[in-house]
Amino acid sequence: xxxxxxxxxxxxxxxGSPLSLECTVEGTxxxxxxxxxxxxxxxxxxxxxxxxxxQISSEVPQNLSASRPQDRQFILSSKKLLLSDSGFYLCAWRxxxxxxxxxxxxxxxxxx
Amino acid sequence: xxxxxxxxxxxxxxxxxxxxxxxxYSSSVPxxxxxxVQYPNQGLQLLLKYTTGATLVxxxxxxxxxxxxxxxxxxxxxxxAHMSDAAEYFCxxxxxxxxxxxxxxxxxxxxxx
Numbered sequence: 001x002x003x004x005x006x007x008x009x010x011x012x013x014x015x016g017s018p019l020s021l022e023c024t025v026e027g028t029x030x031x032x033x034x035x036x037x038x039x040x041x042x043x044x045x046x047x048x049x050x051x052x053x054x055q056i057s058s059e060v061p062q063n064l065s066a067s068r069p070q071d072r073q074f075i076l077s078s079k080k081l082l083l084s085d086s087g088f089y090l091c092a093w094r095x096x097x098x099x100x101x102x103x104x105x106x107x108x109x110x111x112x
Numbered sequence: 113x114x115x116x117x118x119x120x121x122x123x124x125x126x127x128x129x130x131x132x133x134x135x136x137y138s139s140s141v142p143x144x145x146x147x148x149v150q151y152p153n154q155g156l157q158l159l160l161k162y163t164t165g166a167t168l169v170x171x172x173x174x175x176x177x178x179x180x181x182x183x184x185x186x187x188x189x190x191x192x193a194h195m196s197d198a199a200e201y202f203c204x205x206x207x208x209x210x211x212x213x214x215x216x217x218x219x220x221x222x223x224x225x
Binding site: 032034036042043044046049051057059090092094100101103104105106108 | 156204212215
């Protein structure tokens with residue numbers, strides 16, 4: 001069966017520090033991968049999606065970047081965190097477009 | 113462009129009462145529509161989805177939703193609320209043939225004893 005792993009679960013970082021959040025999927029090949037951010041009262045905002053290795057689409061101009069170095073690995077990064085980067089970050093994967101998204105358990109990021 | 117509007121950021125019902133969570137979407141092509149539920153500090157779980165065929169879809173935990181193309185709506189209902197239904201609910205839309213899923217802002221459901 002397929003599983004999705006996302007870590008860490010919580011993270012507290014100072015303003016200006018770098019960020020690396022990792023997400024891996026097991027039990028499937030060539031998944032579509034997604035990073036969402038959830039801020040209080042604002043629903044889920046799509047940040048990045050990837051349909052293959054090295055292929056990244058950015059949805060919102062921001063301080064973050066994403067990479068997909070392997071088929072089932074998706075990384076969210078920042079060189080210098082801002083206060084506004086705080087939020088709950090969710091990784092997700094899907095096979096075909098009419099299927100549901102499978103979500104990881106999320107990372108609560110607090111930038112202080 | 114796709115968009116999703118959920119009317120009411122907070123909904124409060126009594127245990128045993130009808131649950132109605134509203135969702136309207138915009139899409140220039142036939143959509144795939146989803147409802148997800150999120151419990152505190154967790155990821156999202158699928159409640160139900162509409163892709164093609166029957167417009168009334170049934171999901172887990174007694175929830176159902178009806179796709180109404182003329183009203184561009186996909187409202188979520190449950191005949192009788194249970195305390196365990198208290199959570200945040202998200203409506204989402206994907207274009208057929210597209211890769212992006214766009215979510216509404218969410219509706220937090222409170223269930224009173």
